[in-house]
Amino acid sequence: MKAFFSKPITWLLTFFNVGIYNLSDGIDSLILKLNFIGLNDHANTIITLSQSIEYQQGIIIMLDTLKCLFMLISLVFFFMTNQELICKSFKWLYHKFKHFYYYLKQLFKPKS
The missing domain is CATH 1.20.58 (Methane Monooxygenase Hydroxylase; Chain G, domain 1)
Structure with a gap:
């Protein structure tokens, strides 16, 4: 040391x-x-x-x-x-996750 x-x-x-x-x-x-x-x-x-x-x-x-x-x-x-392209990519990714979340929410919705 x-x-x-x-x-x-x-x-x-x-x-x-x-x-x-x-x-x-x-x-x-x-x-x-x-x-x-x-x-x-x-x-x-x-x-x-x-x-x-x-x-x-x-x-x-x-x-x-x-x-x-x-x-x-x-x-x-x-x-x-590449700031503009990176921002567009993040927005695209955000929307894909959002759609996936709503899909899972509908899929696991309790049937009552």
Whole structure:
């Protein structure tokens, strides 16, 4: 959970359904165990690789953010350009549901 506190922008992006790929605390404990055993070179290599992964994850987060932004912009333009057709479709759908409701109402009307 250290990654959430060190990068304040990542928790904000989770509200917009942007993928967050952060490292687990398992790497920290693995590095401590390797240092305790005496495999300092391996621990330093893992630290270097995890820093590289964090940088690449930052790039992935920014690309996901741009993808989400472009998707929202394209949806706005879609609704703006097809507003009349969308309104007609909703009215048509409303009338079909209305007719279906009246049909069901007549079908299940108690016979007295």
